Amino acid sequence: MKWDEFFVTGDPLIYGADVSILLTMVGILFYLTKYNKWKWLWDEWLTTVDHKKLGIMYIVSAVLMLFRGGVDALLMRTQLAVPDAKFLDSQHYNEIFTTHGTIMIIFMAMPFLIGLINVVVPLQIGARDVAYPYLNAVSFWTFFIGAMLFNISFVIGGSPAAGWTSYMPLASNELSPGPGQNYYLLGLQIAGIGTLLTGINFLVTILKMRAPGMTLFRMPMFTWSSLVTMVIIIFAFPILTVALALMTFDRLFGSHFFTLQGEGMDMLWANLFWLWGHPEVYIVILPAFGMFSEIISTFSRKTLFGYKAMIWSMLLIAGYSFLVWVHHFFTMGSGAAVNSVFSITTMAIGIPTGVKIFNWLFTMYRGKIQFTTPMLWSIGFIVNFVIGGVTGVMLAMAAADYQYHNTYFLVSHFHYVLIAGTVFACFAGLIYWYPKMFGYKLNERIGKWVFWIFTIGFNVCFMPQYFLGLDGMPRRVYTYSEESGWGPLNMVSTIGGFMMGIAFLVLVYNMYYSFRYAKRETTGDAWDGRTLEWSTPSAMPPFYNFAKIPEVTGLDHFWRQKQAGKVEKLTAKDIKPIHMPSNSGVPFIMASFFFVAGFGMVFDWMWMAIIGLIGVFGTLFYRSFEYDDGYYVSVEEVIETEKISK
């Protein structure tokens, strides 16, 4: 390994990144030291097992990743704005769309949703924490370390450049030499472990930790959607784990799963990738559906329409999600029978999705609709997502897909579903539950500006791409000629992209503005909500969530109690000592060893990989011998926290 292969050199953008990373790090270290925050950081954050704090850390990381992925996007859009642009060269462009796609889906959308699930679901089901709080910390830290490992590829060793789909044999040693592709493999692998653990953790949490009286069919829709998502995660992520491992073997240990030599089969990678990849896109849309259900019901001041149908349609989507993966490679020549079957199964997903759309609309019907920002995002979702959805159905028609495949028509489809679905939901959910996390609302007026700028920018950016696709513009080209005639629409698209960037900046400003000026909430019920998370007396629930575990008598229990004027007041005699899990530094340390192992593998330094793995197993065994039964919060402390007068 030569130094010029270790540090990425020769590009002002990268030097800029080097410098800014260095400055940020120095800045953070300086701040922590100067204000004596090291202990605070360790005690309050690095070792926490509190689902709310882990959730917030997930969300903060996700917003950072949205920024990173967004900068990538804007760089791409800049390059594509005019024909024959020289802003980025081919290799650079390839790296950027690869990291853009990977980061947005794996390190932005998933953690954003998982973060919100972390914060909200235990509260919604009236639990004090998740089933395995320690494991939850392991999940977060492995995700975080995976993301960091992936991100340093930008300055050390070079980024992957084979697309987020990393098709073989392009991604093999012979055609993509160097550490770039290894970063992809190891970063995703490590983060994937965390995701799988999250899946198990929350499935058990939702099944077993519900407050008394909350039967399955009394669970809030966001909790339901999380449950279904977790099932998909549990069965889809192992497929990714294997696929990544096999490619890692091909690259590092000379096996021939997908290679050109040894009769490896490139199609097998595509097959395995999409066996995971398609369920993955439903993993990032179902929690979004759940959030919209909550928000639309809350701000229509009305029960969700067709509660049971909402659940069954979701279960159907989850089942179907494992039966459609081939629609990503209709053009591979598997024959008419295969393509017909998968065309039909794919189109069939439109049916339960449509049911959901109409149920949302009829939740608003005969309601009393309040146009808060979360509600605006939700209505915006319905209007824009259907465009992505119906074009998805167009793609599902295999014979027509031969023409759409690999074009901007497809690019536009998935941005319409991913942004108008997932990203809108992340924004809506963030704003909706912001007071739960931080004790004050984001400013509504600025928030509406963000909504309008973003939504208009979004359409300006991606609507033209449908037409570019129909005009034959392929995806993943770094430039195009003047004669192609694609220039004007691309320019429009770029303008839209920058509008989204501006909206993002305004959102960040809103966070700052509201932090400074927003009125602090005095109750736990900022929006006149319906579900248990709003029933805590303080705006931000204490670390044990509920001084007394609520008893649930029906759907929208809290709302009905409020309607009946029967909200129980907590009294001192209700309070018993509360058992809570202890903090632990082991997850963080274990994840750090994962980093060492991953970094070693990326550069094929096996000694380092082995040290890292020994560390990982060491922490695992250490934990096995640790019998930590947590601790009890005394009645006095609870009374004090809850400010109950005796």
Add this chain to the structure above:
Amino acid sequence: MAKTTAEHHGFPWKHLIGFVLSIVLTLFALWVALYTDLSVTWILIIIFGFAILQAALQLLMFMHVTENSTSSNLTSRVQIGNILFAAFVAIVIVIGSVWVLTAGHAKHDKHDEPKTENHGGSHDSEEHGSH
């Protein structure tokens, strides 16, 4: 249904029966596979049938898949549902992959055609007729 400790005070009949059955099934499968003249299709059907039987045996006799805590019967439904869904996914993955990666390619995948002069492969076409 919850298993109770009471049932466990006696001789472990269930385990023994499970063990003997698994040995018998294993040997029988081996015999069918290697020492009978059945067609390949039948052999495959029989040995996979046995494998599934044996897996079920392990799950029921040794792993107590239907067992749970006394407090809720949701748990055993979840355990069984989980295994059944896993089986569904497993079947989709295995059969789906094989189907998708061999169907349609039959007419053009060179791995199936008789050897040509310059073809490096050394296998003959009978070996993977399903391809």
Add this chain to the structure above:
Amino acid sequence: MRRLKPFLTFGLLMAVFMLSGCSDMVILDPKGPVGEQQKDLIMYSIGFMTFILIVVYALTTFIVYKYRDRKNHKGYDPDNEGSHLLETIWWIIPIIITIALSVPTVKTIYSLEGPPEGTKDQKPLVIHATSVDWKWVFTYPEQDIETVNYLHIPEDRPVLFKLTSADSMASFWIPQLGGQKYAMAGMETELYLQADEQGTYEGRNSNFTGEGFTDHTFDVMAMSDDEFEKWASDAKADAPKLTKEQYDKLMLPGHVKEMTFSSTHMGWVDHADEADYALNARERLGYEPKVPHSKAAKEEKKKREEEMKQEESESHGDSHAH
């Protein structure tokens, strides 16, 4: 409803685009029966999708407008939990639409597996198309000629492409003639296309293959049968023979100009049989893949660009006339 105006505007905009811009967009302007079938299917589906969008937008507009929170709010019914009738409707109608979309889809899928209906009695012209990073090698086995980066085909006659690749997975696509199919090393896929009009069409690899992917393109010239025969026999007579050395050089990643040969590479390799031929050829030629961003890679890139320039200046007055 003021708040929804932008959305409606976009819907309208889209409709206008659809109606006016259609004929300009290559996929909706096919020049052969395959693309024609696909265009028909696309237009058919757009009809349904437009209907769905109209229904959803109309409902949204109506509901959001009517039930917005305001003074003298009427019709508020907070406990309305659902309606069997309505829910049945929106299970059934999408099912019907899905069936209506499935039938022609399956028909077209099956029909595209063979030669076009109108010309299926004709013997198709067979062309082997081999993708190599980042060029296309076309072999005409009957004519015993080979071209690089351009195609000549007769009009009104089905062409059966046998696709394969020497290295990365590529996708063979001539948008105006019809949809694409993957070309993969170690196997062969088949694609029928046909041109009904003379002219030059753009073809390309549309599946990402790394650094040179953007320029992985070729031109297709559809001509009359006679012209085609003449071109083929001229090529056979005048063009140089393809040597193994020359072919191996083609296996190196990079771009080359258009070329014509009076013999084919089929004699010594079929990439559908030998997936690692190109890798071995690269090894024989001492080529080593370079880590991107490394000094070596940058030097190689510079060298390649210079070679390209040189070749371009040499290639004026190229062997084949368009």
Add this chain to the structure above:
Amino acid sequence: MAHAETHDPNTPLEYRSEIGRLNILGFWIFLGAEIALFATLFATYMVLTPRIADGPALGELFEVKSLLIQTFLLLTSSFTCGLAVHEMRRHNVKGLITWMVVTLGLGLGFLYFEIQEFLHFIHEGANIGTSAAWSGFFVLVGTHGAHVTFGIFWVTMVLIQVAKRGLTPATSAKVFITSLYWHFLDVVWIFIFTAVYLMGMVMHHG
């Protein structure tokens, strides 16, 4: 977190604590994920079997004797592991530890023969890099072997804890979970036995 303890004397120890119950359920779900993981490896193997390049065919090298030894060792270990849990439910720590040690011994025996077999294959010119088919074989069977290896370490550690702390709701839940893991590896082996070895031999000879 609620810590409802169940004190019904008929409830097995491992189900008496909330944590025990949660962990057992969680582990079952984890096994669901493991099924998907192995299914992916099986799919890979099945698709790649004809692709032997210049190497030997799969069935060509398989040997009935070695296969039977491995299979019986593992089947028996699954049985003894079941006996260990049976003893645990009779609160017989010694019986539990004895049978678990036997299980570990059988597991080690299995590994020994598996490694011997791998070495034999490598000697015959079939390793992970020989062909796609052999890559599929080594990674599928090797992943199972790695699971067994991990299982041996894990069971050992849990036994140490039982020896130190006796049978408590916490330790017995751990024993029970490791036993599930061990039985599960047996289930996977049954499919390896069938889909890899028997099928390989049938296809090669039949």
